[in-house]
Amino acid sequence: MSHNHFILKMLNIKDENIQVLDVIDTLSTNKEKTILIKARLSYPVERCVNCGFDTVLKNGFAKAHIRLDSLNGQRYEMLLHKQRFICKSCHSTFGVTTSLNKPNQTLSCKLKNQIMLLTKEGLNNELIARICHCSASSVRRTIIERVRSKYRVSVLPKHLCFDEFRSVKNVFSFICCDAQSHKLVVKLPDRLSSTIINYFENRYSKQERDQVESVVVDLNAQYQRFIRRLFPNAKVIIDRFHIVQLVGRALDNYRVSLARSLDKKSREYKILKSQWRLFHKKMDELEDKKPTYLKGINEYMTQQNVIDLVTNKFPKFKTIYQMYQGITLALRDKDVTRLNDLLDNYTKTHTELDTTITTFRKNRSYLKNSVISQYSNGALEGINRKIKLLKRNCYGFRNQQFFFLRIDCIFA
Numbered sequence: 415m416s417h418n419h420f421i422l423k424m425l426n427i428k429d430e431n432i433q434v435l436d437v438i439d440t441l442s443t444n445k446e447k448t449i450l451i452k453a454r455l456s457y458p459v460e461r462c463v464n465c466g467f468d469t470v471l472k473n474g475f476a477k478a479h480i481r482l483d484s485l486n487g488q489r490y491e492m493l494l495h496k497q498r499f500i501c502k503s504c505h506s507t508f509g510v511t512t513s514l515n516k517p518n519q520t521l522s523c524k525l526k527n528q529i530m531l532l533t534k535e536g537l538n539n540e541l542i543a544r545i546c547h548c549s550a551s552s553v554r555r556t557i558i559e560r561v562r563s564k565y566r567v568s569v570l571p572k573h574l575c576f577d578e579f580r581s582v583k584n585v586f587s588f589i590c591c592d593a594q595s596h597k598l599v600v601k602l603p604d605r606l607s608s609t610i611i612n613y614f615e616n617r618y619s620k621q622e623r624d625q626v627e628s629v630v631v632d633l634n635a636q637y638q639r640f641i642r643r644l645f646p647n648a649k650v651i652i653d654r655f656h657i658v659q660l661v662g663r664a665l666d667n668y669r670v671s672l673a674r675s676l677d678k679k680s681r682e683y684k685i686l687k688s689q690w691r692l693f694h695k696k697m698d699e700l701e702d703k704k705p706t707y708l709k710g711i712n713e714y715m716t717q718q719n720v721i722d723l724v725t726n727k728f729p730k731f732k733t734i735y736q737m738y739q740g741i742t743l744a745l746r747d748k749d750v751t752r753l754n755d756l757l758d759n760y761t762k763t764h765t766e767l768d769t770t771i772t773t774f775r776k777n778r779s780y781l782k783n784s785v786i787s788q789y790s791n792g793a794l795e796g797i798n799r800k801i802k803l804l805k806r807n808c809y810g811f812r813n814q815q816f817f818f819l820r821i822d823c824i825f826a
């Protein structure tokens with residue numbers, strides 16, 4: 415085997431028509447240490463590509479500069495002398511082609527692959543450019559060239575999740591994923607009902623939409639209005655996390671306002687202020703036998719005792735606390751009757767909880783679905799987190815289209 419063969423093998427170049435002439439250390443235009451490979455590309459051509467006659471003559475070489483993918487963090491470039499041909503019949507000229515790069519492009523296909531691999535990790539353009547030894551705008555161009563946003567997914571999933579995320583200029587964008595496979599289905603520029611309806615109605619047939627069995631949403635009322643129209647057979651499920659979050663917020667807000675009205679030296683104040691985690695802990699997981707030293711109150715007490723101390727003294731707080739616990743446990747145990755009882759037997763406390771319960775009563779059937787169903791928006795929250803991280807890594811995006819392409823890079 416020749417040296418040429420091994421050099422090409424090491425550089426992972428498959429084109430055997432390339433003949434390496436020299437390998438030299440040099441500096442690139444921006445004074446970066448570069449390894450320059452001088453090579454020649456030639457192969458016999460029988461017939462003219464334009465007219466098909468066998469009247470082809472060799473016509474010198476044309477120089478082409480190609481950026482290769484970096485090896486061990488080194489910048490590699492190739493100065494390739496490409497054979498040119500001239501046709502005696504039609505007087506046209508043409509040159510040889512290679513799989514190394516596309517015609518008239520400096521970046522080799524391998525380098526572009528390397529760039530695309532790094533975009534999958536959510537790095538910013540400048541960092542990718544530094545790793546791959548090219549410019550940030552090359553990275554941007556490569557992404558625009560390589561990534562195509564999907565017109566639609568091939569099969570509309572049976573279980574969908576709806577949510578939104580903050581995209582450019584503080585606009586909320588709609589996002590939808592498959593509840594089972596956790597794959598991204600679509601992201602839309604905004605969350606307007608018309609945009610979402612248009613997307614699903616124009617790209618999926620009625621039969622396909624009829625197949626959808628459930629849609630998970632948060633308590634945002636606007637989605638529920640058109641889900642019935644888009645997916646007539648789908649059950650609306652309210653995300654369990656949002657249900658707990660809503661009651662939890664009511665509990666916390668009342669706890670804070672109650673604490674404000676108390677004497678700061680009192681035991682109850684100290685409990686409300688420092689042991690707030692215990693109120694969120696599930697009732698039957700509280701420690702009721704072994705006393706522990708509780709910081710903030712500076713006493714030995716069981717966790718159950720702490721709760722009892724406050725709830726016995728403030729009946730209104732007790733109602734709210736029990737409501738929170740009841741809903742949390744009903745969701746955990748998938749107990750629909752218990753949830754219904756809780757909503758039916760609730761008496762007004764003149765706090766934030768009243769509104770929350772009214773909302774729940776209004777959406778009772780959806781709430782029931784979320785107790786029974788195994789699906790939640792967890793997967794979508796994970797996707798949203800990755801998007802947020804991407805935005806942070808890239809110091810924000812100005813162009814929404816490009817932002818969406820970058821998201822596609824991650825979830826492709």
Ligand SMILES: [Zn+2]
Nearest residue numbers: 462465501504
């Ligand atoms: Zn010709």
